[in-house]
Amino acid sequence: ELAAKSYVSPSSVIRFCQKLGFKGYIEFQRAYNYEYGLREQKDNLIKEPQQELSCADTLEELYKDTITVTRSLLDDKKLKTIVNWILQYKKIDFYASNQNFLITQEYCFKLMALNIKAQAFNDIHQDYLNDISRKDTLCVLISHTGRNPTILNLAKTLKNENYKTIAITSNIDNA
Secondary structure (H helix, E strand, C coil): CHHHHCCCCHHHHHHHHHHCCCCCHHHHHHHHHHHHHHHHHHHHHCCCCCCCCCHHHHHHHHHHHHHHHHHHHCCHHHHHHHHHHHHHCCEEEEECCHHHHHHHHHHHHHHHHCCCEEEEECCCCHHHHHHCCCCCEEEEEECCCCCCHHHHHHHHHHHHCCCEEEEECCCCCCC
16 A cells, blocks of 8 residues: 555565665554654643643643653663763763764763763774773664664674663664
8 A cells, every 4th residue: 555655566665664674564564653653642742831821831841741751761770870881981982873863963062061071973983993992981872763773783793892882762672
């Protein structure tokens, strides 16, 4: 049906899904439906401004709701471990792609303002990895879906090179 509506062959749809990192259309469809459901849940949190609340008050409530939901997803024990790692390492290398890379670059600037050495990469640079110290560098991988082929490849490479890594993904089952 999707192939017919987009005027391509069914095999083109399957190849497109595979290029996105899925095994096929069915896996893509499941991921899409799940992500769509998450987005609908998030959109339901955004309420129309109530007449007795100003837009600023409504925005404040939205931020509070978002923080509450995010906080409920965090594991205190894991969070303490990560904070200790951040304090232990001399610098943090972030790996992300697409819009996550742009957000990560901005975050690195904020960390550098706090005197924390941080840099963002959107690909693995083997020469760079060969030159840095594993005991001084913490690697953080960021992928919304946890299925991004570039980030998964980076994770495998960093694991094989014995770098301490942290993965930041959404709360769905992912690789």
